[in-house]
Amino acid sequence: MKRLYLLRHAKAGFDLTGQADAERVLTHSGKQDAIKLGYKLKGRNEEIDWFKCSPALRTRQTLETLMEVTGYSDSRLDIVPELYQSSDERFLQLIRQTADQHNALMLVGHNPTITQAANYLGIDFRIDHLPTCGLVAFSFEVDSWHQISEHSGKVLWFDFPQNEYAIL
Numbered sequence: 001m002k003r004l005y006l007l008r009h010a011k012a013g014f015d016l017t018g019q020a021d022a023e024r025v026l027t028h029s030g031k032q033d034a035i036k037l038g039y040k041l042k043g044r045n046e047e048i049d050w051f052k053c054s055p056a057l058r059t060r061q062t063l064e065t066l067m068e069v070t071g072y073s074d075s076r077l078d079i080v081p082e083l084y085q086s087s088d089e090r091f092l093q094l095i096r097q098t099a100d101q102h103n104a105l106m107l108v109g110h111n112p113t114i115t116q117a118a119n120y121l122g123i124d125f126r127i128d129h130l131p132t133c134g135l136v137a138f139s140f141e142v143d144s145w146h147q148i149s150e151h152s153g154k155v156l157w158f159d160f161p162q163n164e165y166a167i168l
Helices: 028-044 057-070 088-096 113-121
Strands: 002-008 050-053 077-079 104-109 135-140 154-159
Touching: 002 057, 002 113, 028 057, 028 154, 050 057, 057 077, 057 104, 088 104, 088 113, 104 113
Parallel strands: 002 104, 050 077, 050 104
Antiparallel strands: 002 135, 135 154
16 A cells, blocks of 8 residues: 655745745745644654655745654655646655655646646545645555555544634
8 A cells, every 4th residue: 555645835026126936935824834744744643754845945945844753754755846836746756756765746836737646646635725835645456666556545634723613
């Protein structure tokens, strides 16, 4: 069995004049949301053994905050340039290319791709817009990441910082 966690970055500030989109930073509330989600994740005792993150500053800040709270090691982290402004097809390839020694993978990325991937992968799961700092957890009854396909993932839970109760 494989588990996949799709995380959208926390709230980031708007572009400043001349600032590249990839250099947008988390707002104060975005940082607080990442901390809150980190504590929620820590309370679930999830064993995530590999992380892939977009190189955009806001995704890295979200994941760094989450790792600080949960105690996950950044030695299990790949910064993957293709996760920034990724096509749906490339995003799925990045999942399928994960080494099978890893049983639980978290991808940290951006909308619309992260929402589209959740809708593509989930059995009976449909969301119009994954909120900032939203996290969806899936399980797949497969032995290899290569076997992951459309609507093959059971949604274990979906959560975000403003939610008082995990959905599912």
